[in-house]
Amino acid sequence: MKHLLASTPALAVLLGFATASAFAEEQTAWRLFVSDHAQPIVHAIDMETGQKIDTFNVRAPTSLYRSASGRTVFAVQGKGDVISVLSSGISFGDHGDHGDISMEAPKLLDVSFEGKKPSHFVDHEGDIALFFDGEGKTRVTREADILEGKPAIREVTTDAPHHGVAIALGDHVFVSEPNLEKPDELPIGIRVVDRSGASVGGLHDCPDLHGEASSGNLVAVACAKGLLITSTGTGAPAINLLPYADLPEGKSTTLVGGRGLQYFLGNYGPSAVVLIDPKSDDAFRLIELPTRRVHFTVDPVRAKFAYVFTEDGQLHRIDVVAGKVDASLKLTEPYSMDGHWSDPRPRIAVAGDRIVVSDPLKGVLHTVDATTFTPTEEISVEGKPFNLVAVGGSGEAH
Amino acid sequence: MLRTIGFASLMSVITLTSLGTTSASAEPLKVVASFSIIGDFARNVGGDRIELTTLVGPDGDAHVYEPSPADAVTMSKANVVLVNGLQFEGFLQRLVEASATKASVVELTKGVLPIKMKQGHEHTAEAGSDDHNHGDLDPHAFQSIANARIYVKNIADAFCAADATGCDSYKANAEVYTAKLDAADAEVKVAVAAIPEDKRIVITSHDAFGYFENAYGLTFLAPEGISTEAEASAADVAALISQVRGDKASAIFLENITNPRLIEQISSETGVKVGGTLYSDALSKADGPAATYIDMMKTNIATIKGAILGS
Numbered sequence: 032m033k034h035l036l037a038s039t040p041a042l043a044v045l046l047g048f049a050t051a052s053a054f055a056e057e058q059t060a061w062r063l064f065v066s067d068h069a070q071p072i073v074h075a076i077d078m079e080t081g082q083k084i085d086t087f088n089v090r091a092p093t094s095l096y097r098s099a100s101g102r103t104v105f106a107v108q109g110k111g112d113v114i115s116v117l118s119s120g121i122s123f124g125d126h127g128d129h130g131d132i133s134m135e136a137p138k139l140l141d142v143s144f145e146g147k148k149p150s151h152f153v154d155h156e157g158d159i160a161l162f163f164d165g166e167g168k169t170r171v172t173r174e175a176d177i178l179e180g181k182p183a184i185r186e187v188t189t190d191a192p193h194h195g196v197a198i199a200l201g202d203h204v205f206v207s208e209p210n211l212e213k214p215d216e217l218p219i220g221i222r223v224v225d226r227s228g229a230s231v232g233g234l235h236d237c238p239d240l241h242g243e244a245s246s247g248n249l250v251a252v253a254c255a256k257g258l259l260i261t262s263t264g265t266g267a268p269a270i271n272l273l274p275y276a277d278l279p280e281g282k283s284t285t286l287v288g289g290r291g292l293q294y295f296l297g298n299y300g301p302s303a304v305v306l307i308d309p310k311s312d313d314a315f316r317l318i319e320l321p322t323r324r325v326h327f328t329v330d331p332v333r334a335k336f337a338y339v340f341t342e343d344g345q346l347h348r349i350d351v352v353a354g355k356v357d358a359s360l361k362l363t364e365p366y367s368m369d370g371h372w373s374d375p376r377p378r379i380a381v382a383g384d385r386i387v388v389s390d391p392l393k394g395v396l397h398t399v400d401a402t403t404f405t406p407t408e409e410i411s412v413e414g415k416p417f418n419l420v421a422v423g424g425s426g427e428a429h
Numbered sequence: 430m431l432r433t434i435g436f437a438s439l440m441s442v443i444t445l446t447s448l449g450t451t452s453a454s455a456e457p458l459k460v461v462a463s464f465s466i467i468g469d470f471a472r473n474v475g476g477d478r479i480e481l482t483t484l485v486g487p488d489g490d491a492h493v494y495e496p497s498p499a500d501a502v503t504m505s506k507a508n509v510v511l512v513n514g515l516q517f518e519g520f521l522q523r524l525v526e527a528s529a530t531k532a533s534v535v536e537l538t539k540g541v542l543p544i545k546m547k548q549g550h551e552h553t554a555e556a557g558s559d560d561h562n563h564g565d566l567d568p569h570a571f572q573s574i575a576n577a578r579i580y581v582k583n584i585a586d587a588f589c590a591a592d593a594t595g596c597d598s599y600k601a602n603a604e605v606y607t608a609k610l611d612a613a614d615a616e617v618k619v620a621v622a623a624i625p626e627d628k629r630i631v632i633t634s635h636d637a638f639g640y641f642e643n644a645y646g647l648t649f650l651a652p653e654g655i656s657t658e659a660e661a662s663a664a665d666v667a668a669l670i671s672q673v674r675g676d677k678a679s680a681i682f683l684e685n686i687t688n689p690r691l692i693e694q695i696s697s698e699t700g701v702k703v704g705g706t707l708y709s710d711a712l713s714k715a716d717g718p719a720a721t722y723i724d725m726m727k728t729n730i731a732t733i734k735g736a737i738l739g740s
Contacts, residue, residue: 247495291523293495311499335501335527352501352527 061423132426246288291334382421517568704736
């Protein structure tokens with residue numbers, strides 16, 4: 032087990048030496064950002080050494096989201112009425128026949144977004160939409176402007192505070208429509224607004240709206256009876272409902288978008304996930320799990336795989352082509368899904384060739400070799416390590 | 430001006446694992462074509478001996494295509510996978526990996542003399558979202574009919590290797606189709622000859638016509654680079670507008686696979702009317718004017734000629 036704050040282990044020294052000697056050529060770097068369930072802190076960990084790089088203080092215990100480029104990490108503090116932004120310190124430049132990697136220290140940027148009860152972060156090609164439930168308001172900005180320290184903010188308002196979401200798609204913003212009769216309940220649809228704030232077309236019905244993801248040029252929003260699917264690209268975005276069709280009674284409320292393959296992975300009932308391939312005649316494939324589901328994510332590197340953690344302490348690998356669980360691995364003691372939805376339970380992130388699973392009650396991050404799907408080292412983290420995001424990749428260092 | 434440089438030695442064959450010869454196949458050969466133009470070639474060579482699936486269909490953009498799990502299933506069952514190569518299909522490697530296909534993956538540009546992409550369109554986008562680049566070679570070799578003949582020969586060879594019983598049929602089909610390509614090639618050359626030499630500069634959305642330019646003597650300028658994924662810089666657009674205003678470009682065209690906004694902007698700022706739609710990286714739908722490769726080449730030159738001579 033590796034311990035944060037411990038002296039640099041011999042292995043890391045060797046790794047460091049090897050890295051340094053090859054510095055002018057290919058370099059791989061992954062950083063893990065870990066929030067604590069109870070404390071307002073975010074750790075940055077170097078996944079090549081297992082060592083902590085830094086710890087950043089924020090206002091409240093936070094959820095973490097990474098931008099698509101990986102240059103920024105957003106700390107959404109629902110109970111702190113603020114969203115803080117960290118620079119991951121890793122960036123890439125694409126030069127056609129090769130990519131460059133640039134490294135600097137991660138840091139908490141002097142940019143934050145204040146507002147009541149921030150809830151959802153959505154990045155679409157660098158256009159970032161931040162939704163604040165307590166105001167029913169979206170703040171839209173661009174990652175490039177944030178990194179320059181001068182974020183231009185465009186606000187999109189709705190008629191009432193509600194638990195909503197917004198997606199910035201070029202000239203348009205998709206924003207949830209509150210249930211005005213019962214504002215405490217989930218939104219009833221999606222409205223498209225243009226840059227002037229004017230509605231484009233009518234309301235797209237989506238009762239019980241909760242859950243959004245993008246995969247390639249498709250954006251999906253989960254509703255009571257199916258998914259609203261938007262295809263972006265040439266012309267104005269079109270929105271169509273993809274009904275759940277032959278699935279048993281239920282709905283998705285959380286979606287993750289496939290990377291490398293175009294699909295969505297959603298929850299469906301407490302003990303299943305559903306693979307959604309909007310372009311296929313067989314759009315929904317339900318995958319039953321042995322026990323209740325805790326968390327799930329997709330593998331951004333190995334397009335064929337996604338991962339689900341269940342309350343019996345197992346990590347399951349899903350083959351999204353075959354549509355089944357093809358391997359399972361016991362990693363932690365059981366984490367019951369009884370109790371509050373936000374109790375500390377494991378979360379999954381994929382950092383290059385490693386799958387990382389937080390074990391908040393043990394203060395440990397479990398790592399799994401993504402190629403062999405076997406456990407590797409453990410990294411101890413003080414407190415209750417909870418939310419995880421991984422940033423990194425390979426490139427030429429100059 | 431674009432230079433033609435031999436880079437045959439740099440060409441990479443992505444995968445060449447062989448499923449083995451199907452000597453007496455009662456089943457049709459299962460063929461996957463990466464995009465619509467290759468699908469048309471395969472249909473002409475394979476006839477009814479093949480069962481064809483085309484991944485990126487009519488009006489689809491292979492540069493930014495996102496394969497689905499269903500595509501991976503199709504790929505896993507294929508006997509032969511036909512691709513363009515020269516990194517045209519950015520999605521190919523991950524689809525091959527995800528599908529674990531044992532099919533022969535055949536690059537049809539093998540034997541083509543590749544040309545370099547035009548200067549000034551180096552990628553500057555941030556990486557990190559997807560590994561995706563096109564190297565420095567122009568992959569749109571199919572825009573020359575002479576190269577299409579090479580594609581067709583490579584397809585016949587691939588089908589023969591996978592289905593020896595049908596080899597004579599594949600070769601005969603290829604011969605018939607190649608004769609049609611020759612006729613189309615001659616037609617395009619005649620049409621270009623009717624365009625005055627000082628009127629042979631045109632503008633399209635992205636650099637898809639380098640091989641057309643080399644083969645037939647027109648010059649194509651584009652605000653976007655080799656891939657539609659790379660956004661045009663403001664400087665690129667401004668330079669093009671300046672050229673059009675200087676009467677150095679005779680016509681501007683939309684493409685069937687790209688967002689028309691940039692071209693419409695150039696048209697609006699220069700007053701030069703858009704001359705129509707060119708089919709660059711994909712065929713039209715069946716009821717369109719470019720539903721086959723030969724129709725595509727004929728339609729494109731007819732559109733160009735009509736716009737220039739009418740301007």
